[in-house]
Structure formats: C-alpha cells, structure tokens
Amino acid sequence: MGESHGVTEPLLLRLDSNARVADLSSDVVEEFLSQSPVQSVSWPRLVVWESRLLWILSGASIAVSIFNFMLSLITQMFTGHLGALELAGASIASVGIQGLAYGIMLGMASAVQTVCGQAYGAKKYAAMGIICQRAMVLHLGAAVLLSFIYWYSGPILIAIGQSHSIAEQGQIFARGIILQLFAFALNCPMQRFLQAQNIVNPLAYIAVAVLLIHVLLTWVVVSVLNYGLLGAALTLSFSCLEIWYNQGLVLISGLLSNPTISLDSISICMNYLNWDMQFMLGLSTAASIRVGNELGAAHPKVAKLAVIVVSATSISISIVFTAVVLICSTALSKLFTSNAAVLEAVSNLIPLLAISVFLNGIQPILSGVAIGSGWQALVAYVNLTTYYIIGLPIGCVLGFKTSLGVAGIWWGMILGVSLQTIVLIILTARTNWNHEVDKAAERIRKSSEEAALDLVDGIA
Numbered sequence: 001m002g003e004s005h006g007v008t009e010p011l012l013l014r015l016d017s018n019a020r021v022a023d024l025s026s027d028v029v030e031e032f033l034s035q036s037p038v039q040s041v042s043w044p045r046l047v048v049w050e051s052r053l054l055w056i057l058s059g060a061s062i063a064v065s066i067f068n069f070m071l072s073l074i075t076q077m078f079t080g081h082l083g084a085l086e087l088a089g090a091s092i093a094s095v096g097i098q099g100l101a102y103g104i105m106l107g108m109a110s111a112v113q114t115v116c117g118q119a120y121g122a123k124k125y126a127a128m129g130i131i132c133q134r135a136m137v138l139h140l141g142a143a144v145l146l147s148f149i150y151w152y153s154g155p156i157l158i159a160i161g162q163s164h165s166i167a168e169q170g171q172i173f174a175r176g177i178i179l180q181l182f183a184f185a186l187n188c189p190m191q192r193f194l195q196a197q198n199i200v201n202p203l204a205y206i207a208v209a210v211l212l213i214h215v216l217l218t219w220v221v222v223s224v225l226n227y228g229l230l231g232a233a234l235t236l237s238f239s240c241l242e243i244w245y246n247q248g249l250v251l252i253s254g255l256l257s258n259p260t261i262s263l264d265s266i267s268i269c270m271n272y273l274n275w276d277m278q279f280m281l282g283l284s285t286a287a288s289i290r291v292g293n294e295l296g297a298a299h300p301k302v303a304k305l306a307v308i309v310v311s312a313t314s315i316s317i318s319i320v321f322t323a324v325v326l327i328c329s330t331a332l333s334k335l336f337t338s339n340a341a342v343l344e345a346v347s348n349l350i351p352l353l354a355i356s357v358f359l360n361g362i363q364p365i366l367s368g369v370a371i372g373s374g375w376q377a378l379v380a381y382v383n384l385t386t387y388y389i390i391g392l393p394i395g396c397v398l399g400f401k402t403s404l405g406v407a408g409i410w411w412g413m414i415l416g417v418s419l420q421t422i423v424l425i426i427l428t429a430r431t432n433w434n435h436e437v438d439k440a441a442e443r444i445r446k447s448s449e450e451a452a453l454d455l456v457d458g459i460a
Contacts, residue, residue, distance in 0.1 A: 024049050026299050033301035050302075050309040054286050058310075060204040061195065062282025067207035069278040071240070072098075074211070079173075084264055084339055089169020091267035092162060097153045097174045101146040101181055105139055107376075109188045113285075114374045116196035117292025118440045124296075127444065128193065135189035143185035150174045150181065183240035195285055196292065265345035266406050268333055269353045276321050276357050277364060283314050284368030291372030295440040300433035307369050307428060311362070318361020325354045345406070352410045359417045366424035373436050374443060375427075382423050391416020 029049060032038070038046075072094055079090040112135045116128045149156065154171030158164060287310040294303040325332075329350040333343050370379045395412015398404050404411065 026294060026297060026302050029305070030294075030299040030302045033305065046305060047309055050290075050305050051313065053290060054283075054306070054310055054313065057195075057289055058283045058286035060201050061285040062279050063204035064191070064207045065278035065282045065285070066275065067204075067211045069274060070211055084261070084342065085165060086169055087264050087267065088166050090173045091264070091270075092157060092166055093153060093170040093173040093177070096157065097150055097170070098177060098181075100149070101143075102184065104142060104146070105184060105188050108138060108142065109135065109192050110371045110376050111135070112189050112192040113196060113288055113371050114292060114376070115443060116193055117289050117372055118296035118374070119444050120196050121293035121296025122298075122441070122444045124444050128196065132189055132193040135192075136186055139185035139189055140182070143182050147178050147181060150178045180240045187240070195289055261341050261345055264339070264342045265349060266410070268342070268346050269349045272325065272332060273353060273356050273360070276318075276360050279321075280314060280318070280360050280364040281368075283310060283317075284364040284371075286310065287365055287368035288372035291369050292440075295373065295433075295437050296444060298437050298441070300437045303436070304431075304433050310368075311365055314365045315361045318358050321361075322354045322358045325350065325357055329353075349407060349410065352407060352414065355414055356410075356417065359414070359421060363417055363421045363424065366421070366428055369428060370424070373431075374439065378427070379424070382420055382427075386420040386423065387413075387416040390419060 029046065032042070033046075075090070079086045112131055115131050119125070119127045119131075151174075152171075153174040154167045157167035157170050162170070287306065290306040290310070291303050294300075294306060329347060330343070333346040367379060370376065391412045393412070394415055395409040398408025398411055399406065400408075402408055
C-alpha cells in the first residue's frame with residue numbers, strides 16, 4: 001500500500017470525486033477516518049455514505065414500526081366511533097395493560113438487538129441463533145405470566161382507582177387481545193434477530209399486508225357485524241414504549257375529574273405521539289444496528305460517524321413533524337371522535353404534543369445508540385431517575401394540586417423526557433468508542449463460548 005504525502009493512496013482513490021459512494025466499505029471508511037486530520041472536503045461524501053446505509057436500514061424499519069403500531073391505531077379509531085366510554089376502555093387496556101406487557105418484552109428483546117448486532121458485525125453467526133432461540137423461550141414464558149394480568153385486568157384497573165365502567169370496558173378489550181400477546185412474544189425476538197443481520201425488507205412487506213387485511217377485518221367486524229369492542233379486540237389479536245411512562249400518564253388521567261373526557265383526550269394525543277415515536281423508533285433501530293455492527297467489526301470511528309448522522313437526520317425530521325401537528329391538529333382529532341368536549345380537550349393539549357414530538361427527535365435515537373452499545377443497565381437507571389423519581393411526581397402535583405389537570409401531568413412527562421435527553425447527550429458525547437469496541441469484543445467472546453458449549457452438549 002503506497003502512500004503519498006502521509007495519506008494512503010487507495011483511500012484517496014476510493015474517496016475522490018470519481019468513486020461511487022456505494023462502493024465504499026466500512027473498513028475503508030474506518031481507515032480513512034483514522035487519518036489526522038480528515039480534510040473538510042471529504043466530510044460531505046462521508047455523510048452521504050453513512051446516510052445511504054442509514055436509510056437502507058431505517059426505511060424498512062420505519063415501515064415495520066409504523067404499520068405494526070397502526071394496527072392498534074386503526075382499532076382505536078373504530079372503537080372511538082362506538083362511543084366515548086368504549087374509546088376510554090380500549091385506551092386504558094391498550095396503554096395500561098398491553099403497554100405494560102410490551103414494555104417488558106421490548107426490554108428483554110433489547111439484549112437480542114445488542115448481542116446479535118455486534119455478533120453480526122464480528123461475523124460470529126453461530127452465537128446469534130442460540131441467542132434468538134433462548135429469547136423466544138423466555139418471551140413465551142413471560143407471555144404466560146402476563147396473560148393473567150390481561151384476564152383479570154378489570155379488578156386491577158379498579159384497584160388502581162379507575163372507574164367501574166371504564167374498567168369493565170377495558171377488561172373486555174384486554175381479554176380480546178390475549179392472543180396478540182403470544183404472537184408478539186415470538187415476533188419480538190425474531191424481528192430483532194433479522195434486523196441485526198440487515199434483513200428488513202421482508203418485515204416491511206409483511207407489516208403492510210397485515211395492516212391492509214386488519215383494516216378490512218375491523219370494518220367488517222365492528223361496522224358491519226356490530227360485534228363492538230370485543231370484536232375490535234379479537235380482530236387486533238388475529239392480525240398480528242418511554243413506554244411505561246406514557247402508560248402511567250394515561251392511567252393517572254383516568255383518576256382526574258371527568259375521567260372519560262380526560263382519558264379520551266390524552267389517549268388521542270398519545271396515539272399521535274406514539275405514531276411519531278414509531279417513526280423515530282425505526283431510525284433508532286437503524287442507529288442500534290449501525291452502531292452494533294460497527295463496534296462488533298472494530299470500527300469505532302465509523303460508529304461515531306453513524307451516531308452523528310442519525311442524530312442530525314432525526315432532529316431535522318422532528319421539526320417537520322412538529323409543524324404538521326400544529327397545523328393539522330383539528331383534522332387529526334376528528335379521525336378518532338366527533339365529541340365536541342373531547343375535541344376541545346385535545347386542542348388544549350396540542351402545544352404540549354408539539355413539544356413532545358420535537359423531543360422525540362433526540363431521545364429515541366440516543367436510546368438506540370445505547371442499545372447498540374449495550375448500555376441498557378445504565379439507561380434504565382437514567383429512566384428511573386428522570387421519569388419516575390422526578391417527572392412523574394411533579395406531573396402528579398401539577399395535575400392534582402393545580403388547575404392544570406391533564407396538562408399538568410403532561411408537563412411532568414416533558415420535564416422527565418428533557419432531563420433524560422440531556423443526560424443521554426452528555427453520556428454519548430463523552431463516550432470513548434475505542435473502549436466500546438473492546439467491550440463489544442468481550443461480549444461477543446462470551447456469547448460465542450456459550451454457543452460452542454451448547455453445541456457440544458447437543459452432540460453429546
């Protein structure tokens with residue numbers, strides 16, 4: 001490899017204006033970034049190179065996240081037109097019961113995303129299959145235990161202060177989506193296993209097809225056959241996030257005066273916030289895969305480049321989404337309800353929804369970086385402190401002890417998300433990516449040794 005003026009010649013040949021960005025490999029980019037200093041004229045091509053990889057992964061991942069979420073969104077749109085009480089029941093079950101279960105399983109699946117992503121980057125493929133199989137068994141076990149919460153959700157909701165009428169409707173809906181719980185238990189680890197290998201397009205095709213079928217089935221069951229709330233829930237089962245804080249926000253709103261209006265208004269806003277979250281989670285998944293793959297391949301500088309590019313991209317998109325929320329708020333609300341009181345309550349929450357949408361452009365992406373790097377334990381402590389020790393108590397005080405009501409609870413959430421985002425920015429900015437490569441290598445080594453032992457035990 002010849003050199004000219006201290007710069008490796010093959011790298012110049014690959015990064016000059018005549019080279020195709022798609023032809024560059026991570027090895028080449030890592031070696032180029034290791035040169036000091038990197039010329040400013042090279043940065044646009046490096047950003048384009050990373051952006052191309054980001055959108056190849058995130059495009060399909062965004063589609064999967066959004067279309068899977070829209071299964072629940074479509075169901076709630078239909079139930080909202082059954083009546084305000086039915087919408088409140090479906091919302092409390094979706095967020096308080098289903099969200100609890102999904103939060104547990106997504107937390108369990110994050111380990112699959114970390115280890116499989118890094119193992120794929122290091123070309124340790126044998127360890128990936130063992131990890132996925134173990135995760136599926138653990139998820140099914142968790143689903144069995146969680147199904148009892150679904151079945152007895154009515155008494156549970158009453159015990160935490162929800163009204164009997166809302167709890168009754170919530171139990172009907174929760175029992176109808178038990179089948180979906182077991183489907184998710186298998187799908188969640190398998191989806192992470194495939195995404196870690198950059199296999200994302202088939203998942204997107206399946207998600208689109210399922211959504212189209214789900215819309216048709218829900219319309220037939222709810223509007224034509226008049227099976228009501230249970231029919232909507234069963235259809236969701238056959239079709240087959242900070243999650244827990246959002247659930248707590250909805251649950252607590254049910255304890256306010258006029259709980260039906262409070263639940264309906266905040267649930268409608270949360271649906272749009274979660275829709276935005278699904279888009280950002282697609283970018284977050286791509287960030288996790290990119291960081292995990294590059295750390296596993298011992299490319300610390302490329303991993304850092306991936307973090308910078310995905311963060312800038314997500315902030316730009318969140319600005320656009322914030323503008324859409326502010327401009328189209330009334331039209332979006334009418335998709336769920338025609339109740340004038342609910343529409344007025346939603347309009348009062350729109351400024352808070354816009355702030356939350358903007359924050360969604362930063363926090364989920366940095367969480368994805370954390371998963372790709374294997375920082376789940378640290379982030380869990382950050383979440384516990386910012387959300388539950390600071391944000392939630394302040395939200396409760398503002399919601400119950402002042403005239404703010406639902407808005408006060410939401411201000412607590414915004415405070416929690418803001419603090420969490422600041423902490424994650426500091427942690428990411430101070431990261432030693434060379435050290436993260438060493439930690440990834442050790443993590444992969446342990447997983448490979450366990451896979452080898454399992455193979456020997458199987459042969460014996």
